[in-house]
Amino acid sequence: xxxxxxxxxxxxxxxxxxxxxxxxxxxxxxxxxxxxxxxxxxxxxxxxxxxxxxxxxxxxxxxxxxxxxxxxxxxxxxxxxxxxxxxxxxxxxxxxxxxxxxxxxxxxxxxxxxxxxxxxxxxxxxxxxxxxxxxxxxxxxxxxxxxxxxxxxxxxxxxxx
Amino acid sequence: xxxxxxxxxxxxxxxxxxxxxxxxxxxxxxxxxxxxxxxxxxxxxxxxxxxxxxxxxxxxxxxxxxxxxxxxxxxxxxxxxxxxxxxxxxxxxxxxxxxxxxxxxxxxxxxxxxxxxxxxxxxxxxxxxxxxxxxxxxxxxxxxxxxxxxxxxxxxxxxxxxxxxxxxxxxxxxxxxxxxxxxxxxxxxxxxxxxxxxxxxxxxxxxxxxxxxxxxxxxxxxxxxxxxxxxxxxxxxxxxxxxxxxxxxxxxxxxxxxxxxxxxxxxxxxxxxxxxxxxxxxxxxxxxxxxxxxxxxxxxxxxxxxxxxxxxxxxxxxxxxxxxxxxxxxxxxxxxxxxxxxxxxxxxxxxxxxxxxxxxxxxxxxxxxxxxxxxxxxxxxxxxxxxxxxxxxxxxxxxxxxxxxxxxxxxxxxxxxxxxxxxxxxxxxxxxxxxxxxxxxxxxxxxxxxxxxxxxxxxxxxxxxxxxxxxxxxxxxxxxxxxxxxxxxxxxxxxxxxxxxxxxxxxxxxxxxxxxxxxxxxxxxxxxxxxxxxxxxxxxxxxxxxxxxxxxxxxxxxxxxxxxxxxxxxxxxxxxxxxxxxxxxxxxxxxxxxxxxxxxxxxxxxxxxxxxxxxxxxxxxxxxxxxxxxxxxxxxxxxxxxxxxxxxxxxxxxxxxxxxxxxxxxxxxxxxxxxxxxxxxxxxxxxxxxxxxxxxxxxxxxxxxxxxxxxxxxxxxxxxxxxxxxxxxxxxxxxxxxxxxxxxxxxxxxxxxxxxxxxxxxxxxxxxxxxxxxxx
Numbered sequence: 001x002x003x004x005x006x007x008x009x010x011x012x013x014x015x016x017x018x019x020x021x022x023x024x025x026x027x028x029x030x031x032x033x034x035x036x037x038x039x040x041x042x043x044x045x046x047x048x049x050x051x052x053x054x055x056x057x058x059x060x061x062x063x064x065x066x067x068x069x070x071x072x073x074x075x076x077x078x079x080x081x082x083x084x085x086x087x088x089x090x091x092x093x094x095x096x097x098x099x100x101x102x103x104x105x106x107x108x109x110x111x112x113x114x115x116x117x118x119x120x121x122x123x124x125x126x127x128x129x130x131x132x133x134x135x136x137x138x139x140x141x142x143x144x145x146x147x148x149x150x151x152x153x154x155x156x157x158x159x160x161x
Numbered sequence: 162x163x164x165x166x167x168x169x170x171x172x173x174x175x176x177x178x179x180x181x182x183x184x185x186x187x188x189x190x191x192x193x194x195x196x197x198x199x200x201x202x203x204x205x206x207x208x209x210x211x212x213x214x215x216x217x218x219x220x221x222x223x224x225x226x227x228x229x230x231x232x233x234x235x236x237x238x239x240x241x242x243x244x245x246x247x248x249x250x251x252x253x254x255x256x257x258x259x260x261x262x263x264x265x266x267x268x269x270x271x272x273x274x275x276x277x278x279x280x281x282x283x284x285x286x287x288x289x290x291x292x293x294x295x296x297x298x299x300x301x302x303x304x305x306x307x308x309x310x311x312x313x314x315x316x317x318x319x320x321x322x323x324x325x326x327x328x329x330x331x332x333x334x335x336x337x338x339x340x341x342x343x344x345x346x347x348x349x350x351x352x353x354x355x356x357x358x359x360x361x362x363x364x365x366x367x368x369x370x371x372x373x374x375x376x377x378x379x380x381x382x383x384x385x386x387x388x389x390x391x392x393x394x395x396x397x398x399x400x401x402x403x404x405x406x407x408x409x410x411x412x413x414x415x416x417x418x419x420x421x422x423x424x425x426x427x428x429x430x431x432x433x434x435x436x437x438x439x440x441x442x443x444x445x446x447x448x449x450x451x452x453x454x455x456x457x458x459x460x461x462x463x464x465x466x467x468x469x470x471x472x473x474x475x476x477x478x479x480x481x482x483x484x485x486x487x488x489x490x491x492x493x494x495x496x497x498x499x500x501x502x503x504x505x506x507x508x509x510x511x512x513x514x515x516x517x518x519x520x521x522x523x524x525x526x527x528x529x530x531x532x533x534x535x536x537x538x539x540x541x542x543x544x545x546x547x548x549x550x551x552x553x554x555x556x557x558x559x560x561x562x563x564x565x566x567x568x569x570x571x572x573x574x575x576x577x578x579x580x581x582x583x584x585x586x587x588x589x590x591x592x593x594x595x596x597x598x599x600x601x602x603x604x605x606x607x608x609x610x611x612x613x614x615x616x617x618x619x620x621x622x623x624x625x626x627x628x629x630x631x632x633x634x635x636x637x638x639x640x641x642x643x644x645x646x647x648x649x650x651x652x653x654x655x656x657x658x659x660x661x662x663x664x665x666x667x668x669x670x671x672x673x674x675x676x677x678x679x680x681x682x683x684x685x686x687x688x689x690x691x692x693x694x695x696x697x698x699x700x701x702x703x704x705x706x707x708x709x710x711x712x713x714x715x716x717x718x719x720x721x722x723x724x725x726x727x728x729x730x731x732x733x734x735x736x737x738x739x740x741x742x743x744x745x746x747x748x749x750x751x752x753x754x755x756x757x758x759x760x761x762x763x764x765x766x767x768x769x770x771x772x773x774x775x776x777x778x779x780x781x782x783x784x785x786x787x788x789x790x791x792x793x794x795x796x797x798x799x800x801x802x803x804x805x806x807x808x809x810x811x812x813x814x815x816x817x818x819x820x821x822x823x824x825x826x827x828x829x830x831x832x833x834x835x836x837x838x839x840x841x842x843x844x845x846x847x848x849x850x851x852x853x854x855x856x857x858x859x860x861x862x863x864x865x866x867x868x869x870x871x872x873x874x875x876x877x878x879x880x881x882x883x884x885x886x887x888x889x890x891x892x893x894x895x896x897x898x899x900x901x902x903x904x905x906x907x908x909x910x911x912x913x914x915x916x917x918x919x920x921x922x923x924x925x926x927x928x929x930x931x932x933x934x935x936x937x
Contacts, residue, residue: 034204034208034211039851040441040851042850047357088203096194096198096199099820103409104202104206105208106357106407130859133859137856137858139356140825
């Protein structure tokens with residue numbers, strides 16, 4: 001069995017596992033990146049959302065074989081730059097300020113969906129934000145404050161996040 | 162009454178009105194940020210499944226596939242080497258084979274020869290070093306059963322878990338006085354809590370027979386008690402540690418006790434940590450749901466809209482075991498008349514056993530079921546009277562001095578009128594209702610396409626507005642809190658650190674943020690100077706379960722009292738200096754000081770559990786909601802566009818967290834009203850996955866506006882009455898009223914699915930449908 005090589009949060013990773021092993025398990029169990037959560041295991045809840053080559057995917061539906069040579073971003077990589085200054089990045093900060101995180105279990109996936117939306121030039125338009133996070137279920141917040149947090153960041157940085 | 166309105170910041174985001182004259186700039190600025198927020202936002206927070214215990218095995222549960230049967234045998238396949246795994250049956254349970262609860266009817270595992278009472282009931286447990294082995298061996302356990310006839314209809318069941326009768330006045334005289342008598346039957350089904358983190362528990366055996374469990378849970382001491390009882394451990398040998406908990410909503414109130422005992426049984430037999438992590442399918446199939454209910458009303462009202470008689474029957478489906486059913490039913494019954502004065506009332510309530518998975522706690526705890534019925538009944542009465550839903554409520558809502566059906570005189574903290582007024586004014590309810598009535602009239606007049614009265618060639622959608630009002634008893638029902646005698650502690654340690662010791666858990670609602678706020682305010686120190694000890698039974702006292710919206714009110718009150726005593730003690734020898742100046746040195750020189758504060762009954766509050774007379778709750782929270790919906794006239798799909806939620810919580814401790822509770826509860830209520838439906842076949846949940854049990858997404862969610870009202874409760878030092886459950890009571894009836902406003906039919910059976918709305922429209926035919934009305 002050959003290993004699979006890819007980039008996680010900017011760092012090279014190599015795992016020697018069956019090709020059909022879920023990216024979610026590779027992240028959580030093989031690489032110890034437990035920030036990415038499992039909520040349903042069938043692509044419905046979005047708790048395991050990560051960014052794969054700029055696109056949001058459910059890590060529970062992606063076999064590791066499809067990740068070979070690609071770039072993965074997880075919640076742990078969101079604030080890499082900011083963390084050096086001992087702070088959260090603007091999106092995390094906005095979630096904290098507005099109350100966008102409650103129990104926190106959907107939060108990593110929600111942040112990744114929001115990050116991809118902002119990186120793709122998403123605006124602070126309510127409907128567009130809701131569309132962007134429609135694949136991420138939250139049972140605590142009623143989404144109001146999550147949408148508010150994303151809008152805050154989109155608004156602050158103009159049209160392009 | 163001192164009622165204060167806390168408003169949202171204006172559009173510019175400049176003002177958050179906290180108290181008259183105090184304006185904090187910006188959003189969270191000026192308020193503490195969520196204490197564990199940074200960990201949750203960076204992925205550092207450790208939920209149960211994130212915890213690593215080297216050498217841990219994986220556990221699984223072997224469950225029944227029948228709703229009712231005799232368990233004849235459990236037969237491991239002799240072709241496999243069972244010494245490589247661990248199999249646990251009822252025979253391996255060292256203590257009582259009982260899940261600790263209100264009644265002792267639920268086994269930890271069904272014993273051979275015993276009766277299986279529901280689908281997915283635990284029969285045996287298995288642990289293996291890896292998941293593949295676990296799967297292989299699990300498939301090799303054969304369960305032999307003898308099928309018995311099941312009971313699925315709660316009205317046909319002869320096993321009653323609990324029943325209550327509450328009454329006041331003279332029902333016959335009341336109906337004689339009525340000008341209109343309306344009968345109505347309302348039905349609500351199961352609702353799944355659907356916390357996004359599934360149930361999860363890891364048991365770690367110690368060297369001397371002790372066991373620690375780490376898991377996702379609401380009530381550390383419930384789990385602690387269950388472990389002691391079934392594993393035969395003493396209080397020190399059993400230890401329960403809450404991991405970060407990814408939502409609960411009541412679903413992790415009683416069920417975690419079962420999983421903890423299961424994991425502990427496996428761990429003690431194999432001598433290794435055992436991980437019991439439910440996947441979503443198992444979680445939905447096996448764990449508790451909101452109780453389905455049938456509620457029947459017969460209501461008498463005078464021509465001017467005064468309620469004169471309420472005859473109410475409540476039947477709840479408890480499922481296969483008692484769990485918390487008697488208390489759920491009790492709360493449901495006590496709230497079933499709604500927040501309205503009525504001199505002649507009879508409430509008969511019973512909960513029975515069926516062969517479906519046991520039902521249990523879920524936000525609102527019986528009240529959402531009965532208040533949906535009460536509010537829809539009142540809205541239909543208003544329609545009969547050609548009276549505004551706001552007006553009929555204004556004429557009947559409780560005011561100070563009124564008496565409830567249990568004989569409780571409402572002496573203070575009554576904000577029903579206030580929340581109603583704010584909701585009606587804040588939503589332009591009457592003006593919008595005039596508009597929607599006009600539109601409905603026009604569609605009916607047009608009478609063009611089937612369903613005739615509603616469809617015109619032009620209209621593709623109909624809009625409607627609906628109102629509901631509710632009360633929610635604060636904290637435990639009756640003398641529950643007195644029996645519990647909770648303890649909460651505040652400690653100044655020898656290094657001069659201040660720590661709050663409580664068993665109250667953080668599951669998203671903000672426990673870890675508000676307790677330092679409450680204590681710091683009393684002590685006059687910065688919020689960050691107050692730590693919260695981990696929710697670990699080895700360290701914290703039993704401050705009771707994190708349920709019934711009691712945490713801020715009851716445990717918060719205890720911590721305030723403890724902080725006051727600590728302050729007095731530290732300042733005693735130095736009356737000229739403040740606690741803030743003194744405490745670090747005090748701790749370092751005089752050693753630790755710990756104040757344990759035990760719950761004392763609220764003065765003047767008494768309840769008789771036998772007769773159901775007296776103060777059913779120390780106080781009530783009050784809530785109103787106005788929903789606006791849009792209904793597709795071809796498909797009858799309902800889109801809830803907007804909800805204005807007005808909630809009186811007694812005291813707002815942290816406006817953003819408090820709003821978060823209202824918004825989240827409102828959306829759960831919208832889901833309950835529109836899409837959340839559990840379908841059963843032969844006692845099994847058919848849609849036991851997230852692909853088939855739907856909860857609202859961001860696109861389904863309405864714009865939610867919140868107005869918080871403070872009518873403080875004098876029994877709590879800060880006046881708080883709790884917030885978590887309040888919004889759950891009003892959302893569904895408001896949505897159903899809005900649907901009726903839009904298309905002219907009343908959906909009396911939740912959820913209001915397109916199928917039911919289309920059927921009701923077809924049923925209604927030409928003229929608007931009327932309830933069964935008899936002119937008296």
